Amino acid sequence: MEVGYYSNAVTEESTRRSPRHAEGEKHMENKEKQPLEEGQRGLAEGDEEGARPVQVSRRGFLIGAGAGVVATGAAAAGYITLTPPKQVEVIKEVPKEVIKEVEVVKEVVKEVPVPAEAVSAEPSTRLRTVTLNVNGQDFELEVEAHWTLARVLRDSLALTGTKMACDHGMCGACTILVNGTPVYACMQLAIREAGKEILTVEGLAQEGKLHPLQAAFIEGYGTQCGYCASGFLVTAKALLDANPDPTVGDIKEALGGNLCRCGSYHEVITSVLAAAKAMRA
Ligand code: FES
Ligand code: FES
Structure with missing residues (x-):
């Protein structure tokens, strides 16, 4: 069969083994049958050292080498440990230097004054009294300093017409009027609104008549x-x-x-x- 210059067709000739190939294989077979020299000998399983020389075939050697590579890889990947763990040293006594440093820290802490407010952790001590004028009526309320006006209107006064949506001053759902100006109730601290006129949606209708x-x-x-x-x-x-x-x-x-x-x-x-x-x- 004629094969064109650019053809990559596989011909019968190209798949045939060359004489050099056959020679090489024969050589390797002969070598496997030869007795091993000193230093090439290993031990058969269960034998005492040096009791019986073992011939290692090329195939056996490759399998053994492959297993070695796998074992090394596993060790490198941390699956098995090839070195025995080190002994842990147990400290029975705290070193003197450490004790000394702890004493120094204790002295420094003693010298830093603790604010009185930080000591009083009782919730009642954190409540402040504030008077809010809402929809024309005064309300005396106990609030914490961080409570928002929206929270106090809804939770303390049950004026739930003021809605909470984003709670971040972005949507306007909580808008109320403070001294006639629209403000976001979720962004105002209730404690700062004392003495101001607050109008919510509940205050729009007058004498039973809708605004x-x-x-x-x-x-x-x-x-x-x-x-x-x-x-x-x-x-x-x-x-x-x-x-x-x-x-x-x-x-x-x-x-x-x-x-x-x-x-x-x-x-x-x-x-x-x-x-x-x-x-x-
Ligand atoms: S809840 Fe959205 S601005 Fe106050
Ligand atoms: S958000 Fe529903 S009517 Fe405006």
Whole structure:
């Protein structure tokens, strides 16, 4: 069969063993049969040292060498330990230098004064009394210094109309009015709001009558799930108190800090416009 220059077809000729190949194999077979010389001898299993010479065939040698490589690899990988563990030294007595250093540290600690507040760990000692004016009424409350206004309104006064969503000053759900200005109640410490006028959504309705904003939100579908509604309502009240005839741009700007997950923004704006119109009439 003719084979082209670029063909990589395997011909019968190319697979045939060469005379040199056959010679080499014969040579190796003869070598395996030869008796071992001194120094090439090993021990058969169970024999006493030097009792019986063992011929190690090429195949046997390769298997043994392979096992050796595996064992070395396993040792390197930490699967087996080839060296015996070191003996652990047991210290029966604390060294004098260590005792001396501990005494020095004790002396230093004694000299550092501990603040009195840090010693009084009783919860009652951490409560402070504060008077909050909420929706036109004074409330004397015991609060901890780190409690937020949102927490006190909801947990201490049960005014749950103020919602908590992000608790990080990012969504506006907790908006209330403090002295007429919208603030995030989750970002204010209750203890700092003493003497200020606080208005929550519960304070919008007067004498059983809804505020025009509340009525307009109901009429104009200004809310879906309602979670954002109290924040929008009090913020819009602050806007209409300052600007009775706002434009859409004014409303968008004023309500820019309030988010609505339900996406009721269009209805919120039209509701505020409707409330403004009703209040001007
Ligand atoms: S809960 Fe206060 S800003 Fe979101
Ligand atoms: S109505 Fe659901 S978040 Fe505004």
